[in-house]
Amino acid sequence: MSFVLVQVIVGGLLLGAVYALFSSGLTLVWGMMNIVNFAHGDFVMLGMYVAYVVYTLMGGGPILGAPLATLVLATLGVVVYFALIRDIMKGPMLAQILGTFGLALLLRYSVFWWFGANFLSMPQDIVGGTYAFAGLRIEASRLLAGIVALLVTLGLHLLLTRTSLGSKMLAVAEDQTAAQLMGIRPDTMQAIAWAIAAGATGLAGALIANFFYIVPTVGETLGIVAFVTVSLGGFGSVPGALVAGLLIGVIESLSGYLIGAIYKDIVVYVLFLFFLWFRPQGLMGKM
Amino acid sequence: MRRWIWLSVVAALAIAYPLLLSSPFQQRLGALVLLYAIAASAWNIVGGYAGQVSVGHVVFFGCGAYAAMGSYAKFGLSPLIGIPGGIVLAVGLAAIIGVPTLRLSGHYFSMATIAVAETMRLIVTNTEWLGAAVGLSGPTVPRNVFDLSFLSSLPYYYLFLAVLAITLAITWWMTNSRMGFYLRAIKDSERAARSLGAPASRTKLYAFMLSAALTSVAGALYAMMFGFVDPESGLGILISVKILIMAALGGAGLLFGPLVGAAILVPLEEISNSWLGGKGAGLTFVVYGAIIVLIARFQPGGLLSLFIRRGKPKTDTGAGHAP
Numbered sequence: 001m002s003f004v005l006v007q008v009i010v011g012g013l014l015l016g017a018v019y020a021l022f023s024s025g026l027t028l029v030w031g032m033m034n035i036v037n038f039a040h041g042d043f044v045m046l047g048m049y050v051a052y053v054v055y056t057l058m059g060g061g062p063i064l065g066a067p068l069a070t071l072v073l074a075t076l077g078v079v080v081y082f083a084l085i086r087d088i089m090k091g092p093m094l095a096q097i098l099g100t101f102g103l104a105l106l107l108r109y110s111v112f113w114w115f116g117a118n119f120l121s122m123p124q125d126i127v128g129g130t131y132a133f134a135g136l137r138i139e140a141s142r143l144l145a146g147i148v149a150l151l152v153t154l155g156l157h158l159l160l161t162r163t164s165l166g167s168k169m170l171a172v173a174e175d176q177t178a179a180q181l182m183g184i185r186p187d188t189m190q191a192i193a194w195a196i197a198a199g200a201t202g203l204a205g206a207l208i209a210n211f212f213y214i215v216p217t218v219g220e221t222l223g224i225v226a227f228v229t230v231s232l233g234g235f236g237s238v239p240g241a242l243v244a245g246l247l248i249g250v251i252e253s254l255s256g257y258l259i260g261a262i263y264k265d266i267v268v269y270v271l272f273l274f275f276l277w278f279r280p281q282g283l284m285g286k287m
Numbered sequence: 288m289r290r291w292i293w294l295s296v297v298a299a300l301a302i303a304y305p306l307l308l309s310s311p312f313q314q315r316l317g318a319l320v321l322l323y324a325i326a327a328s329a330w331n332i333v334g335g336y337a338g339q340v341s342v343g344h345v346v347f348f349g350c351g352a353y354a355a356m357g358s359y360a361k362f363g364l365s366p367l368i369g370i371p372g373g374i375v376l377a378v379g380l381a382a383i384i385g386v387p388t389l390r391l392s393g394h395y396f397s398m399a400t401i402a403v404a405e406t407m408r409l410i411v412t413n414t415e416w417l418g419a420a421v422g423l424s425g426p427t428v429p430r431n432v433f434d435l436s437f438l439s440s441l442p443y444y445y446l447f448l449a450v451l452a453i454t455l456a457i458t459w460w461m462t463n464s465r466m467g468f469y470l471r472a473i474k475d476s477e478r479a480a481r482s483l484g485a486p487a488s489r490t491k492l493y494a495f496m497l498s499a500a501l502t503s504v505a506g507a508l509y510a511m512m513f514g515f516v517d518p519e520s521g522l523g524i525l526i527s528v529k530i531l532i533m534a535a536l537g538g539a540g541l542l543f544g545p546l547v548g549a550a551i552l553v554p555l556e557e558i559s560n561s562w563l564g565g566k567g568a569g570l571t572f573v574v575y576g577a578i579i580v581l582i583a584r585f586q587p588g589g590l591l592s593l594f595i596r597r598g599k600p601k602t603d604t605g606a607g608h609a610p
Contacts, residue, residue, distance in 0.1 A: 084583075092338070094340055097340040097394070098340065098531075099583030102576045103580055105528060105573075106573060109570070112569040220524065227402075262409065263409075266406050269402040276391070
C-alpha cells in the first residue's frame with residue numbers, strides 16, 4: 001500500500017463527491033416525476049462554461065463563478081420544465097426520451113458553435129496552490145470541490161427529508177391528486193425540483209471547471225456517469241447517489257491509475273452493464 | 288387498392304430518379320438518402336414498433352462497417368464476405384444489451400445503448416489491429432465487381448434501393464405477423480399484454496436483434512460506398528443521432544416514416560454543408576437538436592402521422608389489437 005495509491009483514492013473520493021452532487025439532481029427528478037433528463041450531463045457542461053466565462057470576462061474565481069453558475073442553471077431548469085418537460089411528461093416514452101435527448105444536442109452544439117471544439121482550461125492556481133498533509137499532495141481546487149459538493153449533497157438530503165418543502169415534494173411524488181387536495185401545487189413543486197436539480201449541476205460544473213478539461217462534449221461522459229451513479233444508488237435516493245458517486249469516483253481513479261487513463265471510462269461503462277445484468281435495483285435500492 | 292397505386296408510383300419514381308436527375312451530385316444525394324433510409328428503417332423496428340428508443344444504434348452500424356472493411360484490409364477478401372460476420376456481431380451485442388435492459392423501464396435501455404456505443408468507440412479507437420483512430424480502408428482499385436468499389440454513385444443507388452426494399456418488406460412482414468401484433472399490444476400497455484400471455488421481453492428482444500442485423504448491413508454498405516471506416520464515421524454518437532432523428536421526423540412506427548425523414552434531412556444537411564463548409568458542422572446539430580425537441584413537444588408521431596390521422600377512419604385506437 002503505497003502513498004501513491006492512497007493519493008489516488010483520496011483524489012477519487014473528492015471527484016466522487018462532485019459526481020454525487022450532480023447525480024442527486026438527476027435522481028431527484030427521476031424519483032419525483034419518473035422522467036430521465038438525458039441533458040443532465042450537458043447541464044454540468046453549461047455550468048463549466050458559465051464559470052469559464054465569469055473568469056475570462058471578470059477575472060472572478062469560483063467564489064463568484066459557482067453561485068452565478070448555480071443561479072443560471074437553476075433558471076434554465078425552471079424554463080426547461082415549463083417549456084418542455086411539463087408537456088412531454090404526459091406523452092409517450094418516445095417523446096420523453098427524444099425531448100431531453102434533443103435538448104442535450106441543442107445545448108451541446110450551441111456551445112460547440114459558439115466556443116469551438118477546443119479544450120479550454122482555467123489557470124491552475126485560481127483557487128490556491130497544492131497542500132501537503134502527511135505525504136499526500138492535494139490541489140486546493142479539488143479539495144474545495146470535494147468538500148463543497150459533499151456538504152451541498154448532505155444539505156440536499158436534509159432539505160428533502162427534514163423540511164416542509166421536502167415533505168411537499170415527496171407528497172407530489174407519491175400522489176399528485178392527493179397532494180393537490182392538500183393544497184400543494186404539483187406544478188410549483190416540480191418546477192422547484194427542476195430548479196434544484198439543474199442548480200446542483202451548475203454548482204458541480206463550476207466546481208470541476210477549475211481542474212477539469214472544458215469541452216462541449218464533456219456532457220456526454222458526465223451524463224453517463226450520472227446515470228450509472230443513479231442506477232447504482234437506486235433511483236430517487238440522494239444518500240444512494242452519494243455512496244455510489246464516491247464509489248464511482250474511486251473506481252474511476254483506481255482504474256485510471258492501475259490500467260491506464262484511456263480505460264477509466266470503459267471500466268465505468270462496463271460496470272454499469274454488469275449491474276444491469278445482475279442487480280438492476282442498485283446497491284441499496286428497491287425496484 | 289389505392290395503396291398499391293401509390294406504392295407503384297413511389298417505386299417508379301425511385302427507380303427513375305437517378306436517370307432523370309443524373310448529375311453526380313444528385314445521384315450521390317439519392318444514394319445517401321436511400322442509405323440513411325435503410326438505417327433509419329432498421330432503427331424503426333425497435334424504436335418505432337417496439338417503442339424502445341435506442342440512442343446507440345451506431346454500434347451496430349459500426350459492426351457492419353468494420354466487418355466489411357476488415358475482411359478486405361485484414362484478409363484480402365471482398366467486403367461482401369464481411370456482411371454476415373457483421374450481422375452475427377451486431378445480433379450478439381444486441382442480445383448483451385437487450386437481455387438485461389428490456390426487462391426494465393425504457394430509460395435503462397436508452398442509456399445502456401449509449402454506454403455500449405461509447406465503450407465500443409473507445410475500445411476501437413485504442414485497438415491497433417482495427418486501425419485505431421485512423422480506421423480501416425477498403426480497396427482503392429477494385430479487383431473485380433465483388434469489391435463493390437465504383438466511381439459512380441449509380442450502382443450504389445440501385446444496390447441501396449434493393450436493400451431498402453428488402454428492409455421495408457421485412458418490416459411490413461413483421462408488422463403483420465404474430466410478432467407485430469405482440470409489439471402493438473406491448474406498446475399500448477405492456478402490463479395488459481403480459482397478462483394476456485404476450486411474451487413481452489422476448490418479443491422486444493427479437494425486434495432489437497432484427498433491427499441490429501439490418502443496421503449492420505447499412506453500416507457495411509456505408510463503408511463500401513465511402514471506401515473506409517474510422518471511429519467517428521463508424522461508431523460516433525452523431526450517426527446514431529442522424530438515424531434516430533430521421534425516423535422520428537418522418538414518423539416512428541410507420542413503414543415509410545424513416546424514408547420521408549431521410550428524404551428531408553439528408554438533402555438539408557448536404558446542402559448546408561456545401562454552403563457553410565466546415566463551420567456548419569456545429570450548427571447542423573443545433574438545428575437537429577431543435578427539430579427533435581419540437582417533434583417530441585408537438586408531434587411525437589412524426590410528420591407522416593399528420594396525413595394518416597386525416598386520411599383513415601379512426602379504427603386504429605389499439606384497443607382491439609390484443610392477441
